[in-house]
Amino acid sequence: MWHQRAKHCPLCGSTLAPALVEGRKRQRCPACPFVLYANPASASAAVVVREKVEVLLVRRAIEPFKGSWALPAGYQEMDEDPAAAAVREVREETGLSVSVERLMELIYVPDDPRKPANVAVFECRPTGGVLKAGSDALEVGWFHLERLPEFMGFDNNRGILERLRSGD
Numbered sequence: 001m002w003h004q005r006a007k008h009c010p011l012c013g014s015t016l017a018p019a020l021v022e023g024r025k026r027q028r029c030p031a032c033p034f035v036l037y038a039n040p041a042s043a044s045a046a047v048v049v050r051e052k053v054e055v056l057l058v059r060r061a062i063e064p065f066k067g068s069w070a071l072p073a074g075y076q077e078m079d080e081d082p083a084a085a086a087v088r089e090v091r092e093e094t095g096l097s098v099s100v101e102r103l104m105e106l107i108y109v110p111d112d113p114r115k116p117a118n119v120a121v122f123e124c125r126p127t128g129g130v131l132k133a134g135s136d137a138l139e140v141g142w143f144h145l146e147r148l149p150e151f152m153g154f155d156n157n158r159g160i161l162e163r164l165r166s167g168d
Helices: 082-094 155-166
Strands: 017-021 024-028 041-050 054-060 073-075 096-109 117-129 137-144
Touching: 041 082, 041 096, 041 155, 054 082, 073 082, 082 096, 082 117, 082 137, 096 155, 117 155
Parallel strands: 041 117
Antiparallel strands: 017 024, 041 054, 041 073, 054 137, 096 117
């Protein structure tokens, strides 16, 4: 992870060293006050629902979970709010335009192999576009909530869809 690879202070260039800061072991600059805080990433996921019984899934073309089905999702960019990130990710991965209906939940994903993330999960509805897999998807498709694919990436995806199906 990038925060574990950082070796030098971005302010003065000194070599970072482990130190006890605020009761936790952190990378700290011995020459200035800089402390490297390891923060989670911000990401958004979209639960695109059609007719209240079908959900849009993407078969991933990239790691992690290459070849598995997942919700359209990705990291938030600096110039967008979480809902806009979900809308952009759906468009990039599936070719569809969506509108955000509601924030379903905010989840913490500590075990993503890339980096931990806070993920805002939005329920969305399709508004247009043409269904077509984007460059980071092998295929896209609609699945009945009662017949989800067997191989799903990210443990939280199946739980999110189970809660949607049960009305929680």
